[in-house]
Amino acid sequence: MRTGFIYTETVIYSAPEAFTKDAPYQTAIVTLDGGGRVTGRILGERVAIDDRVAEVEERDGVPYFRKAPQV
Amino acid sequence: MRPVAVIGVGKTPFGAFPNRDLLSLAVEAGEKCLRNGRVAPGQVESFYLGNFAGPSFVGQSHLAPYVSTALGILGVPSTRVEAACASGGSAFFHAWAEVAAGIYDVAMVVGVEKMTSQPTPRVSEILAGAGDCGGEMRAGNTFASLFAMIARRHMHDFGTRREHLAAVAVKNHANGALNPDAHMRKVITLEQALNGKPVADPLTVYDCSLISDGAAAAILAPLERAAEFTDKPVRVLGIAQASDYVALDRKEDITTFPAVRRAAAQAYRMAGVEAKDIQFAELHDCFTIAEIIATEDLGFVKRGEGGPYAFAGCTARDGARPVNTSGGLKSKGHPVGATGVAQICDLAAQMRGEAGERQIPRHSLGLAENLGGSGATCVVSILGAA
Numbered sequence: 001m002r003t004g005f006i007y008t009e010t011v012i013y014s015a016p017e018a019f020t021k022d023a024p025y026q027t028a029i030v031t032l033d034g035g036g037r038v039t040g041r042i043l044g045e046r047v048a049i050d051d052r053v054a055e056v057e058e059r060d061g062v063p064y065f066r067k068a069p070q071v
Numbered sequence: 072m073r074p075v076a077v078i079g080v081g082k083t084p085f086g087a088f089p090n091r092d093l094l095s096l097a098v099e100a101g102e103k104c105l106r107n108g109r110v111a112p113g114q115v116e117s118f119y120l121g122n123f124a125g126p127s128f129v130g131q132s133h134l135a136p137y138v139s140t141a142l143g144i145l146g147v148p149s150t151r152v153e154a155a156c157a158s159g160g161s162a163f164f165h166a167w168a169e170v171a172a173g174i175y176d177v178a179m180v181v182g183v184e185k186m187t188s189q190p191t192p193r194v195s196e197i198l199a200g201a202g203d204c205g206g207e208m209r210a211g212n213t214f215a216s217l218f219a220m221i222a223r224r225h226m227h228d229f230g231t232r233r234e235h236l237a238a239v240a241v242k243n244h245a246n247g248a249l250n251p252d253a254h255m256r257k258v259i260t261l262e263q264a265l266n267g268k269p270v271a272d273p274l275t276v277y278d279c280s281l282i283s284d285g286a287a288a289a290i291l292a293p294l295e296r297a298a299e300f301t302d303k304p305v306r307v308l309g310i311a312q313a314s315d316y317v318a319l320d321r322k323e324d325i326t327t328f329p330a331v332r333r334a335a336a337q338a339y340r341m342a343g344v345e346a347k348d349i350q351f352a353e354l355h356d357c358f359t360i361a362e363i364i365a366t367e368d369l370g371f372v373k374r375g376e377g378g379p380y381a382f383a384g385c386t387a388r389d390g391a392r393p394v395n396t397s398g399g400l401k402s403k404g405h406p407v408g409a410t411g412v413a414q415i416c417d418l419a420a421q422m423r424g425e426a427g428e429r430q431i432p433r434h435s436l437g438l439a440e441n442l443g444g445s446g447a448t449c450v451v452s453i454l455g456a457a
Contacts, residue, residue, distance in 0.1 A: 008227075008325065010219035011272045012211060016199050017192040019211040027210050029220060029320045037320040039207040049227045062210045 001055040003068060004032040006047050028053070030065060040065050072171040074294035076304035076457060079108020080416040084252040085285035085404030093129050093185035096286040097138040100409075101181050104288035105142070108300050112143035115290070116175035120151045121162035121182035122408035127197045129185050138181055155201035156357060157312075158182065160411025160441030160450030163289060164312045170291045182412035183286035194282050198407075201444040203318035215279055217319050217445045218358035219271035225326045225360060226273070228375065233273055235378030237264035239359040240277045240401055242387050247398020249428040254283045254404030278359040283404030287413035297457065303423045308436075309342030309453040311335075317447040330449035331368040331440060338438075338451040339370075346370030349453070350433040351392060351421060353414040355442040356399040362386075365440050366394065369451070388431060396421060396429045411441035411450060422456045 009028035012019075019025070026042035030053055040055070040063035047053060053065040081103025083096050097120075105112060120135040131137060135149040154161040159182030166178040186194055195213045202208045202217060225231045241261055247253035259277060267275030290300075297304035313333035319325055339345060346369055354369075356362035363377035371392060372380045380386065386394035397403045397417040400410060418437040420426045426434075435456040442449050 008220040008224040010216045010223060010274075011269075012213065012216045012219075013268075013272075014195070014213065014215065014270045015192070015211060016195040016208075016213050018196065020192055022211065025211060027207075027212050027216060027220075029207075029325075039210050039212065039318075039320045041210055049223065060209065061205070 002032050002034065003054045004030040006049050006051045006053060007031045007037060008049060009042065009047055011046065028065065038063055073173060075167055075170045075291055075307045076294045076297040077289050077307065077415060077419055077454070078292045078297050078300040078304055079104045079110055079290040080288065080419045081107050082252060082287040082413055082416050083285050085254045085283045085406055087187040088284045091284060093125055093131065093183055094138065094141055096185060096284060097181050097183040098141050100286035100288040101138065101142045104290055108290045110177060110290055110300060114177050115144045115179045116147055117166065117169055117178040118144055118147060118149040119162040119166045119178065119180045121159035121180065121412055122151055123153060123155055123158045123184060124197050124200065128189060154448040155443035156355065156407050157411055157441045157443030157448040157450050158408040159287065161312055161448060163412055163415055163452065164310055164450050166291050167307055167310055170293060176296060177290065177292050179288065179290045180412055181286060181288040182409040184406035184408040185284050186282050186406060187284050191282065206318050207320060213271065215274055215358065216271035218360055219274045220319065221325050222273055222360040225364065228326055231363065231378035233265060234261065235363065235382045236278055236359040237261050238382040239356060239362050240264045242381065243356060243395050243399040243401040246388060246396050246429060247402025250398045250403055253398045253402050254281050255402050274358060280357045280400035280405040283406040285404060285406035285409045287409045287416050289412055289415050294457065304457040305419045305422050306455045306457045307452065308455045309338035310451070311337035311341065312448065312450045315447050317444060319445050326364065327374065328364060328368050328442065328446035328449060330446055331365060331442065331451070334449045334451040335369050338453050342453040344436065344453065348436060349392065349438045350436045351396065351431055352394050352438040352440065353397060353417050354394050354440045356395060356401050357405060357442065361442060362394065362399070369438065369440060388429065393431050396426065396431060414439035414441060415452065418454045422454065
């Protein structure tokens with residue numbers, strides 16, 4: 001699974017129709033170790049810019065990341 | 072290219088109007104504009120409609136002839152332009168291009184959006200269609216959350232603070248409170264703005280523009296014919312449209328909008344002016360951070376200095392360079408397709424000395440910046456008193 005660093009993030013309180021049941025939830029843009037960036041969801045502990053994250057699963061084409069040991 | 076002038080403008084009030092439909096709003100703005108420019112419907116040679124999502128908001132497609140024929144404009148090319156929140160500005164740009172190129176003499180632009188017939192979560196979903204639906208939006212983002220991520224990174228890179236964002240909201244509400252056509256005529260304090268209900272961290276409701284109904288219109292003609300229609304023409308000195316990636320995660324640096332920089336550079340060159348010459352501006356404050364970044368990308372200040380610039384009052388009505396004397400999208404309202412055209416109307420009102428309590432003394436050179444999505448389209452227009 002992919003790993004990388006948080007480029008930016010937000011916690012969403014006012015969600016679109018399809019995601020209102022999930023709110024509040026965190027989304028982030030992750031700079032991947034292999035190059036490029038991807039937008040995904042954060043599971044578990046909230047993350048901040050420059051935090052290290054690892055992908056844990058993919059649902060409906062959306063990557064889900066979790067905070068990883070910091071280096 | 073020949074010189075072009077705005078010869079007529081017209082707007083509806085912006086707000087939530089449960090008893091008004093899209094057509095009645097578009098027709099009201101269009102008829103006011105025709106009267107203002109003393110133009111008969113039969114004189115209009117080309118018609119452009121700026122509209123983002125009429126088919127989704129109200130279920131009506133084929134909107135350009137739907138509106139133009141209701142105005143009595145028959146038989147001429149009638150074209151809808153969709154460029155997310157820059158739909159109105161893009162429609163204005165294309166109408167200008169036709170007149171500047173000599174294809175037509177009299178071109179009319181109407182921008183309209185009817186948004187409040189849908190509940191807010193559905194509105195968010197329709198607006199999300201202007202982002203990358205296969206990526207960032209599928210992850211659960213909204214436009215507020217995209218701009219929240221932009222704000223977070225801007226704060227990280229430049230030290231921009233919540234107070235800087237809030238100062239933009241306070242200033243635009245102070246201006247909008249004096250605008251009889253504004254959606255939310257309410258003065259707010261810095262404390263209120265800082266303690267608003269969270270929407271997407273770090274943005275609160277006071278950082279977000281409004282969901283509004285409304286329409287705005289403008290008519291363009293060659294400058295040499297302007298006197299036939301009006302004694303108060305406003306010149307289009309420079310104008311440009313530029314584009315960029317739709318998806319935020321495709322951009323190398325999300326704290327700047329390359330489309331704004333490109334459009335601004337071209338518009339400044341065409342007008343023969345520099346950023347420092349611009350006396351006042353209507354900027355696309357869909358979110359407070361967007362106005363701060365716009366002042367940087369347009370060259371009013373250096374990168375990273377937009378927050379302190381707003382906080383110091385430089386963009387207030389009595390500041391060195393007033394921004395959004397109309398109240399902006401924040402307080403005047405943001406009926407998406409109307410916004411870019413309304414900015415032109417608001418610049419014209421200042422230049423004609425018709426801005427009432429909001430009138431500023433230096434008003435002969437103004438700029439409008441209309442941003443689509445999270446920066447994939449930008450139209451910059453520089454207008455001057457003729």
